[in-house]
Amino acid sequence: MPKSYADLLKEARSQIKEVSPPEADLIRERGATTFVDVREASEWEQGHLPGAVHISKSYIEQQIEGALPDRDAPVVTYCAGGVRSLFAAQTLQEMGYTNVSSMSGGFQQWKSQGLPWTVPTILSSEQKQRYSRHLLIPEVGTEGQTTLLGSKALLIGAGGLGSPAALYLAAAGVGTIGVVDFDVVDLSNLQRQVIHATDRVGEKKTESARRTINALNPDVNVVLHEEMLTDENVGRLIDGYDVILDGTDTFETRYTLNDAAVAVGIPVVHASVFRFEGQLTVFDPPSGPCYRCLYPTPPPPELAPGCSVAGVLGVVPGIMGLLQTNEAIKILLRIGDSLAGRLLLFDALDASFTELRLRRDPACPVCSEQAVAARVAGHPLPVPSSTYEGEFVLGARA
Amino acid sequence: MSTVRIPPVLRSAAGGVKSVEIGGATVGEVLEGLTAAHPALRTQLFSDEGALNRFVNVYVNDQDVRYLQEGSTPVEERDTIIILPAMAGG
Ligand SMILES: [Zn+2]
Numbered sequence: 001m002p003k004s005y006a007d008l009l010k011e012a013r014s015q016i017k018e019v020s021p022p023e024a025d026l027i028r029e030r031g032a033t034t035f036v037d038v039r040e041a042s043e044w045e046q047g048h049l050p051g052a053v054h055i056s057k058s059y060i061e062q063q064i065e066g067a068l069p070d071r072d073a074p075v076v077t078y079c080a081g082g083v084r085s086l087f088a089a090q091t092l093q094e095m096g097y098t099n100v101s102s103m104s105g106g107f108q109q110w111k112s113q114g115l116p117w118t119v120p121t122i123l124s125s126e127q128k129q130r131y132s133r134h135l136l137i138p139e140v141g142t143e144g145q146t147t148l149l150g151s152k153a154l155l156i157g158a159g160g161l162g163s164p165a166a167l168y169l170a171a172a173g174v175g176t177i178g179v180v181d182f183d184v185v186d187l188s189n190l191q192r193q194v195i196h197a198t199d200r201v202g203e204k205k206t207e208s209a210r211r212t213i214n215a216l217n218p219d220v221n222v223v224l225h226e227e228m229l230t231d232e233n234v235g236r237l238i239d240g241y242d243v244i245l246d247g248t249d250t251f252e253t254r255y256t257l258n259d260a261a262v263a264v265g266i267p268v269v270h271a272s273v274f275r276f277e278g279q280l281t282v283f284d285p286p287s288g289p290c291y292r293c294l295y296p297t298p299p300p301p302e303l304a305p306g307c308s309v310a311g312v313l314g315v316v317p318g319i320m321g322l323l324q325t326n327e328a329i330k331i332l333l334r335i336g337d338s339l340a341g342r343l344l345l346f347d348a349l350d351a352s353f354t355e356l357r358l359r360r361d362p363a364c365p366v367c368s369e370q371a372v373a374a375r376v377a378g379h380p381l382p383v384p385s386s387t388y389e390g391e392f393v394l395g396a397r398a
Numbered sequence: 399m400s401t402v403r404i405p406p407v408l409r410s411a412a413g414g415v416k417s418v419e420i421g422g423a424t425v426g427e428v429l430e431g432l433t434a435a436h437p438a439l440r441t442q443l444f445s446d447e448g449a450l451n452r453f454v455n456v457y458v459n460d461q462d463v464r465y466l467q468e469g470s471t472p473v474e475e476r477d478t479i480i481i482l483p484a485m486a487g488g
Contacts, residue, residue, distance in 0.1 A: 306488075388453075
């Protein structure tokens with residue numbers, strides 16, 4: 001016996017619980033319930049319930065499990081008038097979702113009752129194509145991509161670590177990329193600093209980085225800081241950035257950056273390399289330690305030669321710079337577990353990773369509670385010199 | 399015996415090897431054994447007063463000995479001791 005539309009609708013109504021827009025709003029305010037907007041993308045772009053997830057009805061079977069793996073979690077579907085959402089809810093029920101309701105009257109009723117709604121940031125059709133592989137991932141999606149486009153990442157150094165980081169941050173659509181570097185491209189850089197090019201030897205690294213970034217992705221606003229990071233300018237240089245990737249070559253710069261970033265609460269993704277090996281972590285106290293907790297004082301220069309003295313296998317900063325970028329993107333999207341409190345050691349010859357636990361030093365002059373209080377009171381605690389000053393005796397670290 | 403991993407920057411002072419097997423019941427004993435076998439390491443790891451230099455971190459497996467019992471931290475057979483100096487290269 002073929003069923004008419006009226007039969008199907010009646011059947012759906014008998015199987016699915018309906019909630020009115022005011023009831024739905026109360027449920028929404030309590031949290032814990034996922035609102036699924038099943039309208040077409042063009043309707044969603046005109047406005048939707050705050051916090052709702054968009055899966056148009058034609059994709060509901062394919063996409064709901066990715067968006068909502070827990071079949072017992074409460075779901076409210078809605079559309080424009082309350083019919084498509086009823087059928088979508090029926091599909092969810094058939095798929096084993098146990099707590100599904102549909103909002104009667106749909107988004108039209110919701111709006112006419114003066115309930116809150118928002119207009120999503122819309123990606124242009126070119127952006128949708130460019131970032132389509134991100135948009136397909138539920139953890140990124142349009143919302144995550146919009147977040148990346150609105151984010152600001154600062155690269156300290158456009159060198160071995162900064163080069164791969166700049167390329168992949170740009171490709172990912174991180175909207176603002178700041179580059180701090182005062183150097184010019186040298187032929188010996190090109191063995192690993194892949195953001196530069198042979199015909200740019202002698203050019204400023206910042207300008208060269210901008211050319212490559214914008215050739216890859218014109219969406220990115222590249223901010224050039226052609227200066228050396230110092231105690232005097234660090235506050236101005238890092239101001240307004242959401243995440244910092246530390247790819248510098250000296251201890252002075254690393255300590256200067258650490259102290260300033262901790263003070264304003266910007267996470268620093270840290271990496272360093274030596275020949276075949278690399279170290280990587282995230283400094284984001286109070287989640288995990290800061291650089292001074294890990295290395296209270298710098299080593300004598302002969303124990304920590306830079307790449308220009310000791311050499312480095314070009315691919316090692318490539319790998320470490322990309323792992324930095326991975327951490328930075330996770331931080332910007334607020335997904336996954338960051339490396340805060342963990343140090344990753346990479347050995348290219350063994351192809352091995354070793355993970356060490358890092359702890360906060362309760363007596364740290366920069367990130368401890370006491371240090372924070374002193375800074376707030378306007379009298380920051382003194383810090384050890386960031387250059388080597390003879391031998392240090394292990395002090396009374398708690 | 400426990401395995402001591404020598405960081406690249408200290409390898410030339412340790413005969414060029416990446417790791418050595420050293421016996422000892424504590425971290426202090428193992429590092430003592432290490433510097434006895436490779437005296438050139440002593441000044442790089444320890445101050446004149448015999449304390450571990452602050453720019454060197456030592457881990458037993460994945461834990462920093464400064465937050466365990468420092469030199470007295472017990473070492474089991476087959477533990478790995480990792481010497482981790484700061485590196486600045488970028
Ligand atoms: Zn600290």
